[in-house]
Amino acid sequence: MMEDFNRRFQNVDRARAACLKAIRDLLRARGKSLDDYGLPSPDEDLLEPDQDDPMFGAIDAAVAWQQRLRELNDEQRTVYDRVMAAVDDNRNVQKMFYVDGPGGTGKTTLYGCLISSLRNRQQTVLSVAYTGIAASLMEGGMTVHSTFGLPLGTLTEQSTSSITMQSLRAQRIREDSLIVWDEAPMSPGLQFTVVDRLLKDIMGSALPFGGKPILLAGDFRQILPVVRRGNRSSIVMSSIKRHSLWREFEQFRLTRNMRADNDADFAAWLLRLGNGQLPSVDGIPDTVDIPPQLVCDVVDLTDFVYPQRMSLANVDEFARRIILCPRNEESQQINSSATSRHGRPKDVLIHRHSCDRRRRRSGKLPDRVPQLSAFERATAAQVDA
Numbered sequence: 001m002m003e004d005f006n007r008r009f010q011n012v013d014r015a016r017a018a019c020l021k022a023i024r025d026l027l028r029a030r031g032k033s034l035d036d037y038g039l040p041s042p043d044e045d046l047l048e049p050d051q052d053d054p055m056f057g058a059i060d061a062a063v064a065w066q067q068r069l070r071e072l073n074d075e076q077r078t079v080y081d082r083v084m085a086a087v088d089d090n091r092n093v094q095k096m097f098y099v100d101g102p103g104g105t106g107k108t109t110l111y112g113c114l115i116s117s118l119r120n121r122q123q124t125v126l127s128v129a130y131t132g133i134a135a136s137l138m139e140g141g142m143t144v145h146s147t148f149g150l151p152l153g154t155l156t157e158q159s160t161s162s163i164t165m166q167s168l169r170a171q172r173i174r175e176d177s178l179i180v181w182d183e184a185p186m187s188p189g190l191q192f193t194v195v196d197r198l199l200k201d202i203m204g205s206a207l208p209f210g211g212k213p214i215l216l217a218g219d220f221r222q223i224l225p226v227v228r229r230g231n232r233s234s235i236v237m238s239s240i241k242r243h244s245l246w247r248e249f250e251q252f253r254l255t256r257n258m259r260a261d262n263d264a265d266f267a268a269w270l271l272r273l274g275n276g277q278l279p280s281v282d283g284i285p286d287t288v289d290i291p292p293q294l295v296c297d298v299v300d301l302t303d304f305v306y307p308q309r310m311s312l313a314n315v316d317e318f319a320r321r322i323i324l325c326p327r328n329e330e331s332q333q334i335n336s337s338a339t340s341r342h343g344r345p346k347d348v349l350i351h352r353h354s355c356d357r358r359r360r361r362s363g364k365l366p367d368r369v370p371q372l373s374a375f376e377r378a379t380a381a382q383v384d385a
């Protein structure tokens with residue numbers, strides 16, 4: 001490390017100060033100090049870190065990773081250690097893991113930590129998810145489809161990947177140390193079939209997934225594969241749980257809800273809900289009673305999420321806030337109630353409508369189309385959304 005700093009600073013005192021600072025940061029992340037190792041403190045006057053220097057970026061990343069690693073709970077740490085051991089295991093054996101965890105038990109945190117650890121060691125990881133949204137939440141994440149060159153449309157047993165053995169993509173997959181596959185329960189079993197075949201070819205190995213370490217994560221209580229016009233049994237049949245490889249996976253469970261860690265009753269209730277253990281209401285299937293303390297009034301919720309009136313000054317802040325709704329109908333109601341507080345969007349819609357009417361009547365745009373201000377554009381976009 002000192003050699004790197006020497007080369008960078010060309011000044012032994014500054015290099016020494018920067019090196020000691022880097023060591024101090026790394027030790028702090030492990031709950032230790034320079035004192036513990038009899039090392040002196042860096043001379044603060046000599047520290048002039050160049051924030052854009054990639055070397056400091058790498059140190060910051062290492063510090064952040066140490067911090068994340070320390071924060072893993074015992075369940076997460078068990079999976080972490082097992083997967084890292086598999087990555088380091090040079091034997092030609094299958095390395096397939098599945099970590100099950102209800103929402104909030106720290107699956108994303110766990111594999112985020114694995115990805116950072118391997119990247120800190122200059123190893124590459126393939127992060128994939130069934131949906132683009134989930135993939136975008138992973139560092140360097142991509143969809144299963146694009147990563148493995150799966151054909152569009154419904155897969156069949158005969159479907160093949162578009163990736164050729166000599167391609168750069170095949171080469172990169174060959175070099176990856178680990179595949180992390182999020183939202184695995186949403187993937188149809190046929191994706192397994194095609195990816196398994198592809199990896200066997202790429203790795204030149206008959207082991208499942210070509211012997212490549214693979215970690216699936218997900219929650220079968222959330223969303224299962226989407227089967228067009230499928231009924232309950234066809235959805236279940238298409239699940240990865242019905243795939244012949246499923247039994248080969250080493251399984252782990254995360255049970256502690258870290259998102260609701262300060263509310264044990266809520267976490268327990270959520271788990272019972274997800275496991276289908278709550279009683280139905282008046283014997284009507286697929287219904288549950290939600291305790292009144294967990295229900296909030298829509299107006300209160302809207303006030304909480306959008307406490308101020310929207311203005312040019314806070315338009316960006318508004319754009320970052322959302323209220324999730326299970327159905328379009330509810331999202332439209334909340335949209336109109338949220339935007340009606342501001343008065344002006346109605347005017348904006350009238351402009352737009354009258355403009356459309358005039359265009360329709362004359363067959364061309366009016367000479368002067370009313371210009372929308374940034375505020376009006378933002379509120380109109382919200383009304384349109």
Ligand SMILES: Nc1ncnc2c1ncn2[C@@H]1O[C@H](COP(=O)(O)OP(=O)(O)OP(=O)(O)O)[C@@H](O)[C@H]1O
Nearest residue numbers: 071072073101102103104105106107108109258259
């Ligand atoms: N060991 C931990 N210590 C403290 N907080 C944690 C820990 N693990 C996870 N968390 C926090 O708990 C929350 C939920 O974690 P995370 O998003 O990883 O869960 P998840 O299982 O992926 O959830 P979901 O299935 O809903 O995506 C996050 O705010 C995360 O920062």
